[in-house]
Amino acid sequence: MSLDACAVIVARGDPDRFLATMAAPVAARELLLPLYAFNVEVARLPWVSPEPMICEMRLQWWRDLLTRIAAGTVPDTHEIAAPLAGVIGHNGAVAEVLDRLIVARQWDIYRDPFEDDAALHAYIDATAAGLTWAAANVLGAPEASEPAIRDAGWAAGLANYLRAVPELETHGRRPLVDGRPAAVSALAQAGLDRLARARKATIPAEAYPALLAGWRAKATLERAAKEPARVADGALHESEFARRGGLFLRSLRGTW
Structure with a gap:
């Protein structure tokens, strides 16, 4: 096809x-x-x-x-x-x-919950970070850049996951190991830390189209870290104008 x-x-x-x-x-x-x-x-x-x-x-x-x-x-x-x-x-x-x-x-x-934080982190690594690395690799990114690219993909995957928490709960899942505000805030901060680490690393330009898919990650994770109650409330989404505008600016600048 x-x-x-x-x-x-x-x-x-x-x-x-x-x-x-x-x-x-x-x-x-x-x-x-x-x-x-x-x-x-x-x-x-x-x-x-x-x-x-x-x-x-x-x-x-x-x-x-x-x-x-x-x-x-x-x-x-x-x-x-x-x-x-x-x-x-x-x-x-x-x-x-x-x-x-x-x-x-x-x-x-x-419907079983994750056993611990490590299990949740491994799930996001295998799904979101893994997909990001696969995409970057087929675009020509060398193996040396894998850790940084996985960090970026993990942060983006966590942001997507946190936005999906209310829907997952609606379907009877228990997406968070610890749903208390302090724990949710710490989880979001872990994503921000990995994103910051990725942005300090040297990532080849050919990988940028793969990383661009996570353009919403920083804003989402900052909201979750600052106001963790927004995760359960489903209030992490930005306006459609901000969503599309953020992508446009990054694509215009050639950044991710």
């Missing part, structure tokens, strides 16, 4: 990454959209059925697909399979990162 199918999936399921990708050069879009479409498809699977076994089987299907792609097969079993294979190619390292993302999404199937 064409890249258009990937664009439709991302636009519908991940509006922030879609907007950020549309602000990137065309060559970067062709690499990012299949990865982001893959992420949308995997992220929705834990919610498609009340039967955990069905969700587990569907996640396993994507793991098997990645194995086939890494082995050099171009499957035609899903509309994004061929574009994804075109991006990953024989890059087993990226395939492994995406496989860990799928495994982490198993948590979303069940």
Whole structure:
């Protein structure tokens, strides 16, 4: 299938990454959209059925697909399979990162809380930070930049996660290890610290389109750190003007 199918999936399921990708050069879009479409498809699977076994089987299907792609097969079993294979190619390292993302999404199937802060941090690392690193890597970022890129991706993932807390609770999940204000504030500050560390590091310009997807992270995390009650209230979102304006300014300046 064409890249258009990937664009439709991302636009519908991940509006922030879609907007950020549309602000990137065309060559970067062709690499990012299949990865982001893959992420949308995997992220929705834990919610498609009340039967955990069905969700587990569907996640396993994507793991098997990645194995086939890494082995050099171009499957035609899903509309994004061929574009994804075109991006990953024989890059087993990226395939492994995406496989860990799928495994982490198993948590979303069940209603059990995270065991501790380390488990929550590992979930965000495997999902958001992993996807950010995979995207930057296929754009040409060297392995030396992985820690900083993962820091940026982790901060962006935490911001997205905190914005999603009310909806997760509505679906019977327990997204936070400790929902008390001080703990929520500390969690948000951890994200800010990792973001600050990433911005002090030397990150190659070719990775910027991947990092641009987290343009809302700093503002969201600052709100959560300062007023943690806004997390449970679902009041972390900025205005649409501020959301789009922030992206526009960063894309104009060539920053993230």
